[in-house]
Amino acid sequence: MSAAFMSLRRCCQRSALLAVAKRPWSSSPAPSPPLHTRFLLFLAQRFYDVEMLLSWGHRQKRMAIHRRNAYYGYTKNLYGADIAAAFYVLSLKGGFRYVGQSEWFRADRRGKFNWDFLNHKDTLLEEVNMSHTVINSGGLGNLEGQTSLRTLSLRGCPEVDDWFLAGLHVFQDSLKELDISHCPRITVGGLAALRNLKGLRRLDVSSLPKVSSPGLVVLLLEEMLPQCQIVATGYDHSLGQFGGGEVEGQREVREATDCVRKEGVL
Amino acid sequence: ISRPLCATRLAYHLPCNSWNSCFCGSDLETQLAAARKKASDALPGSSWSPFEANPNLPPERADIVIVGGGVVGWSIAYWLKQKERVREGVRVLVVEKDLTYSQASTVLSAGGIRQQFSLPENIHLSLASAHFMRNINEHLGVLNEDPVDLQFNHSGYLFLATEKAAHIMEENYSTQRKAGAEVSLLSPDQLRGKFPWINTDGVALASYGLQNEGWFDPWTLLNAFRRKAISMGAIQCCGEVTDFKYTTKRILTSNGDEMDLRRIKSVKVQLPGSLQYQPVECAIVVNAAGASSARLTEMLGVGYGGDAAGTQLPVEPRKRYVYVVHCPDGPGLDTPFVIDYSGVYFRREGLGGNYIAGTSPEEGEEPDASNLEVDHQFFEDKVWPSLAHRVPAFEKLKVTSAWAGFYDYNTFDQNAIIGTHPLVTNMYFATGFSGHGLQHAPAAGRSVAELILDGNFTTLDLSGLDFRRILAREPMLERNIV
Numbered sequence: 001m002s003a004a005f006m007s008l009r010r011c012c013q014r015s016a017l018l019a020v021a022k023r024p025w026s027s028s029p030a031p032s033p034p035l036h037t038r039f040l041l042f043l044a045q046r047f048y049d050v051e052m053l054l055s056w057g058h059r060q061k062r063m064a065i066h067r068r069n070a071y072y073g074y075t076k077n078l079y080g081a082d083i084a085a086a087f088y089v090l091s092l093k094g095g096f097r098y099v100g101q102s103e104w105f106r107a108d109r110r111g112k113f114n115w116d117f118l119n120h121k122d123t124l125l126e127e128v129n130m131s132h133t134v135i136n137s138g139g140l141g142n143l144e145g146q147t148s149l150r151t152l153s154l155r156g157c158p159e160v161d162d163w164f165l166a167g168l169h170v171f172q173d174s175l176k177e178l179d180i181s182h183c184p185r186i187t188v189g190g191l192a193a194l195r196n197l198k199g200l201r202r203l204d205v206s207s208l209p210k211v212s213s214p215g216l217v218v219l220l221l222e223e224m225l226p227q228c229q230i231v232a233t234g235y236d237h238s239l240g241q242f243g244g245g246e247v248e249g250q251r252e253v254r255e256a257t258d259c260v261r262k263e264g265v266l
Numbered sequence: 267i268s269r270p271l272c273a274t275r276l277a278y279h280l281p282c283n284s285w286n287s288c289f290c291g292s293d294l295e296t297q298l299a300a301a302r303k304k305a306s307d308a309l310p311g312s313s314w315s316p317f318e319a320n321p322n323l324p325p326e327r328a329d330i331v332i333v334g335g336g337v338v339g340w341s342i343a344y345w346l347k348q349k350e351r352v353r354e355g356v357r358v359l360v361v362e363k364d365l366t367y368s369q370a371s372t373v374l375s376a377g378g379i380r381q382q383f384s385l386p387e388n389i390h391l392s393l394a395s396a397h398f399m400r401n402i403n404e405h406l407g408v409l410n411e412d413p414v415d416l417q418f419n420h421s422g423y424l425f426l427a428t429e430k431a432a433h434i435m436e437e438n439y440s441t442q443r444k445a446g447a448e449v450s451l452l453s454p455d456q457l458r459g460k461f462p463w464i465n466t467d468g469v470a471l472a473s474y475g476l477q478n479e480g481w482f483d484p485w486t487l488l489n490a491f492r493r494k495a496i497s498m499g500a501i502q503c504c505g506e507v508t509d510f511k512y513t514t515k516r517i518l519t520s521n522g523d524e525m526d527l528r529r530i531k532s533v534k535v536q537l538p539g540s541l542q543y544q545p546v547e548c549a550i551v552v553n554a555a556g557a558s559s560a561r562l563t564e565m566l567g568v569g570y571g572g573d574a575a576g577t578q579l580p581v582e583p584r585k586r587y588v589y590v591v592h593c594p595d596g597p598g599l600d601t602p603f604v605i606d607y608s609g610v611y612f613r614r615e616g617l618g619g620n621y622i623a624g625t626s627p628e629e630g631e632e633p634d635a636s637n638l639e640v641d642h643q644f645f646e647d648k649v650w651p652s653l654a655h656r657v658p659a660f661e662k663l664k665v666t667s668a669w670a671g672f673y674d675y676n677t678f679d680q681n682a683i684i685g686t687h688p689l690v691t692n693m694y695f696a697t698g699f700s701g702h703g704l705q706h707a708p709a710a711g712r713s714v715a716e717l718i719l720d721g722n723f724t725t726l727d728l729s730g731l732d733f734r735r736i737l738a739r740e741p742m743l744e745r746n747i748v
Contacts, residue, residue: 048353055409062404137400163400166420169448169476188599188617189480193420195600196476198460216617220599 065159068092069139081145082124086117088142094130098123099148124148131155131179137164149174155204156182162190169196181206181234188217192224200228207234323544324503324535328359330718331533331548333507333562335362336372337484338696338703339554340491341711344406347498349719354499356719359546361535363506369638371556372488372704374671376588376613376622378481378603379705380423381447382473384438384745385681388702389445390726394709396478399487406490408497414490416482421614422475424461424602426656431607432471434745439473448477463597463657464604474602481603481613484704491707509534510565511545512690528566528690550718552694557583557635557672559697566690577737581683581698583635584675587624589645593663594619610652612660620666625649638670673701679741682706684713685732694718695733700744 032038043050068091076084086105089096090113095106098120106129107113125146136159143149149171154160160183168175175197180186187210194200203225211217214235221230307314330346332339343358350356367373379399381392398405403413427435435451442449452474454466460474496502511534515527530551536543553562563579591612601614601621612623625648627633633641645665653660676683676698683698696714699706709726716724723729730742 051409058409162418162420166477166480187417189417189419189421192599193422195421195460213617217599220617223598224600 065134065136066138068134069136069142071138072142079118080122082122083118085125085143085146088139089125089128089130090117092130092133092135092139094128094133094135096125096129097127099126104129127151129153130157133157134159135164136160137167140164140167140170144170146171147174151175151177153177153179154183155179158184161185162187162193165190166193168194172196173199175199177202179204181208181231184209186210188212191217191221194221195224197225200225202229202231204231206232320537320542322504322537323542324359324361324505324546325357325501326544327357327547328501329357329548330359330550330552331507331546332358332360332552332554333533334553334555334559334697335360335365335492335502336367336370336554336556336703337488337491337707338556338699338710339552340488340495341707342552342554342696342714343495343500343711344491344498345711345715346718347495347500348405349715358495358500359503359548360495360500361503361505361507361533363504363538365504367488369672371672371674373485374588374638374669375484375701375704376481376611376624377484377704378423378479378613380475380479380603381442381445382423382425382438382449382475382479384434384441385730385742386441386445387726387728387730387742388681388706388744389442389447391682391706391709391728392702393446393478394712394726395705395707398708399482400478402490406494408493411493414486416486416490418480418482419614420477420480421600422477422479422602423473424475424604425473426469426605426607427471427473428468428607429470435471435473438745448475450474450476461597461600461602463659465656465658467655468607479603487704487707491711503535505535505537505544507533507562508536508543508565510551510562512566525689528568530566530690530692550692550694552696552714552718554696556674556697556703557581559674559695562693563687563690566693568687568689579683579695579697580678580736581674581676583672585633585635585638585670586626586673586701587633587640587644587668587670589623589649589665590615590620590667591623591660591663592618592620592666593660595659595662596621597657597659604656606652606656608652610649610656612653612657621663623649623653625652635672638672640668640670642668674698674703675700678736679743681742681744682710682728682731683733683736684710684728685717685734687733688737 033041072084072088075087079087086096090105090107091111093107093109093111095104097104100123101120105114105117125143126148127150128143131153132155135154135157152168152171152175160180162185165180165186168178176199178194178197178200181204186208191205191211194203203221205211205218205221208214214232215237218230218232222228306312332343339360339362343360346356346358364370379392379396381389381396383389383392399416399418402416406414425435439449439451450473452460452472454469454472457464457466457469457472492502510530511532512528512530515529517525517527519525530548532545532547533551534543534545553559555562559581560579568578596619597614599614599617603611603613605611608625610623610625612621614620615622623645627644627648633644642665645668650660650663653663674697680700681698682700682702683695685695687693687695694714694717696710699710710728713723713726713728716722735742
């Protein structure tokens, strides 16, 4: 009897040690899972490492955009603020036109540009086209001294957000045309900041995905900027679920002085 | 006699006379596995315990206990976790007594942020907070979760001043510009040109914020801080701090007075609606309790006795009403946060012609702060006349809704108290913001975290907002309180 109890006690002790130290899936009799499943299980065990690597990757991308929009202080000290602004525009693959000149200086798709713009020292920029570039509110600091800026085109810029629009107040006297269509981060809160641009005559707010009630927003914008012509295409104004009649999908360009409306909004 | 078990890798020696006819193959397997588990649980080293513990209790030990789970408390928790140099370097516990936030000042606030203050510290705090919110996804974005959308309206603040106060406004303007705020001064004509719906009667000067000013959603900011801090390892506990255990040391000052220096050893956290409590041993306690901050210092026994020990924390709850009005002919999308010289304020809410309005009551007519009941007569007597005078379109409006919230009002000088108490060595204050807690929370949280982890302020110098000014009776007055 005592021998039986001794062996029972021994087996319980041994099994206790093994139960504590055992790995969960290595005791199963099933064949080991395929390679991709084993790899995913390996990654799942190292959750914090994977999280760190992914957030590091995101941070590197953000830092890269930040570096491209850095302050061109060195160029400014050597060549002056206007050349620095021009160089900044070209480095981001945009284009610009000087005051009094008719030719545009642009960078091509690969980022190469003509260095002739250096010949025009101390000439302000009149028109700047930064469509589809990564300009952000930090980069706007490079364009700050341009008091003759008349046209700014920011079509499809992924980093232009409400804070950028609030920063445009530095151009409040000179800016006449602004194109912020297709910018994915602009909302109504930023559009309210455009009220400071008292010289604005043409504003393009087409296809802004984050603006939720575009018809109402365009009406409010027109009220806010009475001398400005507002272009807002690319919105679907249909009433859909409410059962009202289908209306035109396109909004037409309207003149501010023309009171007659040319669309079919109910 | 031994009988090997085919289901496992090892053979066990079992006496067969006790395990005879009752079992067949798989039953025996599972029951033996259960017996093995029971045996290993009973041995020391396993996590099984015969007593059931309430999982909602906070841990028994924490490095830093933050009392108060509002936006300031969670901001401090986030920055502490952000600044720790090793993973899980500091164990941060945030204790909040009401997780529905039904009476919290954070979620009941109008949500504005401005840089138009007279004290440079306040301007710097607001500016730093605005820069934080500009890149909020960089700071508070969590992998695989939705990005943070504060719904920030960049409409700016508009302060109006009479003839007599115009020189104060000009002084403030130069202070603000020197500190880096983008503010502009407007004459009555320019004001009428910019905002045709305003009646400029009695207005001599106006101050309008061009950038980094506006309003946003406080609940989103609170949840963003909370989500990020918890993802970095801060612990949240729903409970109320009811007591402290502290040691007292008697010291002699240079004058020969005797003072009691207290050091908090543990915090008693009581679970809501129950008698269960947990004493949490801690090294540092942060008082971010907002309107109920004075209750904590009372528990410590600070505020009784003579001289410096007799200085209580001068923070008390003050009730403020906020009314939502609907006016279809009111000012449009460009309405800033307008603050009249009479103290009445209003701002646009949404796109449907709704506005939020309110005012601070006179010093002697403070409403009872024991509940959050709204006095609608207050709107008719104090708010509507000034509103209608300033904006003629507001003659015809309808009050659709109203609520009340508490200011953690600093009765001494209406500015924040940030820093340690001279007589309680390990309690840090971050309270008394008097209506500016939300807009200063990101920067104030960073400063308190610097104070705790680095020992002194590194980015913003807020030594002027220390508790010492209250002991020395030297107020740092803020002239632009709304």
